[in-house]
Amino acid sequence: MLYLSLVFVFILSYSFYFYGKKRALSLKFKKNENLSSLPDYYGYYVVLLVFFPAIIIWFFLLIFKSNFQEMFVMSPVLFPDVATWSSGKFGLIMNKISNLSMIVNLSEIDLTVGDKSILKMASESEIIAAKNLANFDKIYGWSNLTLFIILPVLLGFLATKSISGKLNAQPIVEKIISYVIKGSSYIAIFITFGIFFSLVFEAINFFRYVNFMDFFFNTAWNPNRAFVINASEGFDQEALKEAFGFVPLLTGTLLIASVAMLVAVPLGLLTAIYLAEYASSKVRDIAKPIIEILAGIPTVVYGFFAALSLAPFIKDVGEGVGLPVSAESALAAGLAMGVMIIPFVSSLSDDVIKAVPQSLREGSYAIGATKSETIKKVILPAALAGIMGSFLLAISRAIGETMIVVMAASLRANLTFNPLEPATTITTQIVTSLIGDVEFDNPKTLVAFALGLTLFVMTLILNIAAITIVKKYREKYE
Amino acid sequence: MSSLEKRLAAEKRFKFYGMFAMTLSLFFVLILMYKIFSTGSGAFVRTTINADVYFDPNFIEVSSNSSKKEIMKASYVDLADQVINQNHPGLDEENFIKVREMYTRKFDFQLRDYIANNPNVIGKTVNLDISASSDLDQIVKGNYPRNVPEAQRKINDYQLSILDSLDSKGKMSKTFNFWFFTNGDSRDPETAGILGALMGSFYALLICFSFAFPIGLLASVYLEEFVKPGKITDIIEVNINNLAAVPSIVYGLLGLGMLIGVFGMPYQVPLVGGLVLGFMTLPTIIIASRASLRGVPPSIREGALAVGATKMQTVFHHVIPLSLPGTLTGTIIGMAQALGETAPLLMIGMVAFVMEIPGGAFDPATGLPSQIYLWSESAERGFLEKTSAGIMLLLSFLIIMNTVAVLVRRNLEVKW
Numbered sequence: 066m067l068y069l070s071l072v073f074v075f076i077l078s079y080s081f082y083f084y085g086k087k088r089a090l091s092l093k094f095k096k097n098e099n100l101s102s103l104p105d106y107y108g109y110y111v112v113l114l115v116f117f118p119a120i121i122i123w124f125f126l127l128i129f130k131s132n133f134q135e136m137f138v139m140s141p142v143l144f145p146d147v148a149t150w151s152s153g154k155f156g157l158i159m160n161k162i163s164n165l166s167m168i169v170n171l172s173e174i175d176l177t178v179g180d181k182s183i184l185k186m187a188s189e190s191e192i193i194a195a196k197n198l199a200n201f202d203k204i205y206g207w208s209n210l211t212l213f214i215i216l217p218v219l220l221g222f223l224a225t226k227s228i229s230g231k232l233n234a235q236p237i238v239e240k241i242i243s244y245v246i247k248g249s250s251y252i253a254i255f256i257t258f259g260i261f262f263s264l265v266f267e268a269i270n271f272f273r274y275v276n277f278m279d280f281f282f283n284t285a286w287n288p289n290r291a292f293v294i295n296a297s298e299g300f301d302q303e304a305l306k307e308a309f310g311f312v313p314l315l316t317g318t319l320l321i322a323s324v325a326m327l328v329a330v331p332l333g334l335l336t337a338i339y340l341a342e343y344a345s346s347k348v349r350d351i352a353k354p355i356i357e358i359l360a361g362i363p364t365v366v367y368g369f370f371a372a373l374s375l376a377p378f379i380k381d382v383g384e385g386v387g388l389p390v391s392a393e394s395a396l397a398a399g400l401a402m403g404v405m406i407i408p409f410v411s412s413l414s415d416d417v418i419k420a421v422p423q424s425l426r427e428g429s430y431a432i433g434a435t436k437s438e439t440i441k442k443v444i445l446p447a448a449l450a451g452i453m454g455s456f457l458l459a460i461s462r463a464i465g466e467t468m469i470v471v472m473a474a475s476l477r478a479n480l481t482f483n484p485l486e487p488a489t490t491i492t493t494q495i496v497t498s499l500i501g502d503v504e505f506d507n508p509k510t511l512v513a514f515a516l517g518l519t520l521f522v523m524t525l526i527l528n529i530a531a532i533t534i535v536k537k538y539r540e541k542y543e
Numbered sequence: 544m545s546s547l548e549k550r551l552a553a554e555k556r557f558k559f560y561g562m563f564a565m566t567l568s569l570f571f572v573l574i575l576m577y578k579i580f581s582t583g584s585g586a587f588v589r590t591t592i593n594a595d596v597y598f599d600p601n602f603i604e605v606s607s608n609s610s611k612k613e614i615m616k617a618s619y620v621d622l623a624d625q626v627i628n629q630n631h632p633g634l635d636e637e638n639f640i641k642v643r644e645m646y647t648r649k650f651d652f653q654l655r656d657y658i659a660n661n662p663n664v665i666g667k668t669v670n671l672d673i674s675a676s677s678d679l680d681q682i683v684k685g686n687y688p689r690n691v692p693e694a695q696r697k698i699n700d701y702q703l704s705i706l707d708s709l710d711s712k713g714k715m716s717k718t719f720n721f722w723f724f725t726n727g728d729s730r731d732p733e734t735a736g737i738l739g740a741l742m743g744s745f746y747a748l749l750i751c752f753s754f755a756f757p758i759g760l761l762a763s764v765y766l767e768e769f770v771k772p773g774k775i776t777d778i779i780e781v782n783i784n785n786l787a788a789v790p791s792i793v794y795g796l797l798g799l800g801m802l803i804g805v806f807g808m809p810y811q812v813p814l815v816g817g818l819v820l821g822f823m824t825l826p827t828i829i830i831a832s833r834a835s836l837r838g839v840p841p842s843i844r845e846g847a848l849a850v851g852a853t854k855m856q857t858v859f860h861h862v863i864p865l866s867l868p869g870t871l872t873g874t875i876i877g878m879a880q881a882l883g884e885t886a887p888l889l890m891i892g893m894v895a896f897v898m899e900i901p902g903g904a905f906d907p908a909t910g911l912p913s914q915i916y917l918w919s920e921s922a923e924r925g926f927l928e929k930t931s932a933g934i935m936l937l938l939s940f941l942i943i944m945n946t947v948a949v950l951v952r953r954n955l956e957v958k959w
Contacts, residue, residue, distance in 0.1 A: 067905075068903065127814075128806050128808065129806070129807070131807045131808065131809060132807050235853070239853065239855040242855060242859075243769070243855070245761060246761045246762075246764055246765040246769065247765055247769075249757075249758045249759075249761035249762040249765065250761070250762035250763075250765040250766055250779055251779075252758055252762065252825070253762060253779060253782055253783050253786060253825060253826065253829065254778070254779060254782055256786060256797075256822050256825065257782050257785070257786060259797055259801050259822075260789065260793060260794070260796075260797045262801075263796065263797050263799075263800030263801040263804070263805070264793070264796060264797075264800065266800070267800050267804070331564065332564045332567060332568055333564075333568075334564075335560050335561045335563075335564030335565070336561070336564045336565045336568050338561050339558070339561025339562055339564065339565050340565065342561075343558055343561055343562075344565075352565055352569060355569055355572055356565075356568050356569065356572070358572055359568070359571065359572055361879070361880075361883075361941060361945065362575070362883075362938070362941075363882075363883030363884070363885065363912050363937060363941070364883070364885065364886075365883070365885040365912045365913075365915050365916050365919075365934075366575070366579070366915075366934050366937075366938070367575075368916075368919075369915065369919050369930060369931075369934065370575055370578060370579075372919070373578075373582075373919075373927070374578055404568075404571045404575075407568050407571070408568075411568070435550055435551065435553075435554040436554060436557075436558075437553060437554045437556075437557035437558065438550065438553075438554075440557070441557075458788065461788060461790075462788075464790075465789075465790025465791070465792065465793070466790070467790070467791065467792045467885070467886035467889075468885045468886060468912075468916065471886075471889075471916075472916070472919060492790070492792050492886070495792055495796070495890075496792070496886070496889055496890075499799065499889070499890055500889070500894070503799070503810070503892070505804060513796065514796060514800060517792070517793055517796040520790060520792070520793060521789065521790075521793050524788065524789060524790055524793075525785065525789075528784075528785055528788040528789075529781075529785065531788075532781070532784050532785075
């Protein structure tokens with residue numbers, strides 16, 4: 066029904082374009098009024114006045130559907146003391162009602178007769194509420210549909226009625242569109258604010274449970290200790306102190322990212338040098354897109370590959386030479402991640418190397434340097450800043466990467482710098498803490514936001530540094 | 544060695560390193576593809592056991608003139624057991640269970656679907672290919688070794704002997720596994736399909752596109768055509784570049800914290816997934832669209848302005864249509880990235896076990912990559928195949944989308 070009403074809004078706006086235009090034309094030709102704008106603009110004028118209010122209201126109804134659902138189901142008529150309930154109790158009852166509403170033959174239960182088996186589980190008002198909930202979608206859909214037939218038609222006729230020769234539609238239409246365009250470009254800023262505030266807000270909630278210093282400087286990570294001891298005592302403060310120590314996650318993240326960089330930096334940089342300086346254009350045209358395929362492969366594929374083939378392979382090789390290698394070693398995850406990052410390093414460095422002016426190369430050849438000497442002593446130093454920028458972007462990619470480490474790295478925190486041992490990362494722990502029950506009043510869930518905020522800040526600093534370096538570098542040779 | 548020889552040797556070495564690095568990178572692409580295709584190809588084939596099925600009215604609760612709804616609701620477990628007894632006469636209770644395990648657990652559903660499609664079959668005998676269980680399937684495909692002690696095998700000796708006798712009678716065969724493309728997820732590998740995840744991804748991408756494309760296009764028009772460079776544009780520009788590099792998992796946290804936590808949107812639905820993917824794709828689209836707008840030569844704008852068009856008419860009648868192919872290319876590439884993103888879907892709960900195929904953006908669903916993740920976490924060998932096959936499907940969608948992007952760029956883009 067919601068989609069149907071959206072379709073209606075589109076159809077009605079489209080037809081009102083012709084209606085508005087027709088009205089303007091009839092003013093001109095039948096009543097001989099002079100129009101201030103082209104007739105098309107009267108059509109647009111009506112469309113904008115129909116479309117935007119309707120679409121905004123449609124969006125609000127969509128977004129707040131669940132709120133309406135709660136208002137509809139939890140009416141004070143059924144539950145007189147609903148205003149005094151805590152949010153936890155409210156959620157519990159709401160859950161119970163929505164489960165009840167799934168009962169297939171709910172509508173056949175006759176409360177006047179009294180089906181005792183069901184009444185044992187739920188109160189009478191809960192069953193009525195469940196029946197209401199079962200009907201809610203229908204009622205909501207139909208009322209939505211009616212609203213979205215009446216509203217655009219009403220707006221459309223009002224707008225059409227206001228058309229006269231004196232009304233200059235064109236500036237009005239252009240003004241509205243310019244606001245829409247401006248608004249669209251601010252959405253990017255809203256998203257940043259949205260990210261920042263949703264992270265900060267929940268992270269602050271987390272730091273209500275856990276001391277700031279404990280979080281950043283403790284070396285033990287056992288979030289499972291942070292369960293409620295019992296309802297009245299709340300959380301065991303001593304256990305909370307010990308539960309969330311960020312240090313092993315940081316070392317694990319850095320360990321896996323370093324392994325990845327050890328793979329990606331030499332391979333990526335050498336590939337870039339070869340493609341930019343040595344390869345014939347034929348080789349370049351074939352090899353470059355193939356390597357860029359590596360960047361387009363979803364990370365879940367790398368994760369699967371790392372967990373299925375790479376990790377057992379490394380384990381076998383390690384045991385073959387007598388080294389104890391964990392099945393979830395940081396090495397496997399890091400290697401897969403390194404392969405994923407190669408194209409980031411290679412294509413960015415490639416651009417940077419190609420941007421070095423030809424005159425530098427020629428000057429170097431002129432004094433008798435070989436190609437490799439020119440590359441090592443002239444081109445790379447000249448391109449150093451840009452290459453560093455590409456490394457920084459690659460590091461930021463590596464610490465933010467999620468699926469590879471979720472699938473191939475360990476879940477258990479381990480304070481180590483040995484790549485053969487298991488290690489866990491920030492992103493892995495964000496995922497594990499949010500899988501299963503998500504409760505916004507539990508530090509075990511909230512810690513994900515504190516970790517997310519840390520990750521966001523870390524990558525933000527790296528990105529800004531990289532972008533500034535690359536920009537400065539570009540300006541140097543432009 | 545003279546110093547020149549040394550230098551030339553160093554030159555050769557350096558060139559070799561470069562070539563080696565490039566070849567190694569290409570090799571990684573190959574090995575990845577090989578591994579996926581070699582493990583995944585099995586999922587498109589299903590082992591079946593040929594059996595004579597007598598649709599005995601005594602074991603069927605419905606008759607041939609029952610309504611479709613009644614047929615779908617009735618139970619066919621007894622009928623399935625009866626079919627096994629008929630095809631394997633003289634089983635005692637213990638062996639019966641062993642034989643039953645060789646057939647798919649959803650045997651009764653297969654019979655139900657057959658009756659629903661051919662209600663007149665009741666009372667007749669039909670020769671049907673019944674799907675084998677996943678473990679038997681894996682033995683037949685050779686993924687489980689036969690020559691290990693019985694305790695280490697999922698298929699015991701008795702079942703192997705039955706398998707061999709069926710095989711010698713020519714009753715074992717392989718068919719194309721349609722179920723993989725038409726079913727939702729299932730606990731049993733042999734009946735698990737990808738359609739539910741595919742639809743989930745489809746709805747999410749639909750939402751993602753309808754959010755990110757118009758807004759990205761208009762935002763880039765504003766930044767390129769309507770404002771003069773200044774502080775605010777600088778802020779927006781840095782902001783967009785940053786958003787493009789924010790880890791995807793952080794977008795997932797945004798979806799969870801804001802869309803679900805604050806706005807109260809439902810958990811694990813494509814609507815939220817699509818919006819989060821839309822947030823992620825927006826910077827990609829804006830960057831591509833701006834580059835494409837910048838490519839439209841100023842003479843076009845000046846020409847339009849010279850004949851009296853307003854700024855708005857110039858932009859909407861001339862500049863945007865000319866830049867649209869470039870914007871579309873960027874959008875398709877952005878959507879391809881969004882299709883492969885898994886982490887945000889994990890955050891907003893689109894990784895649950897969902898059997899039903901979602902009918903809209905409000906139904907609980909998984910996405911294609913999150914389904915791959917879910918299957919990869921299962922221990923059963925049958926799901927390993929499914930995971931690889933899912934990856935193959937995902938990769939082919941990505942290849943299609945990228946090809947379309949290349950075609951759009953090559954054929955529609957205006958060269959100046």
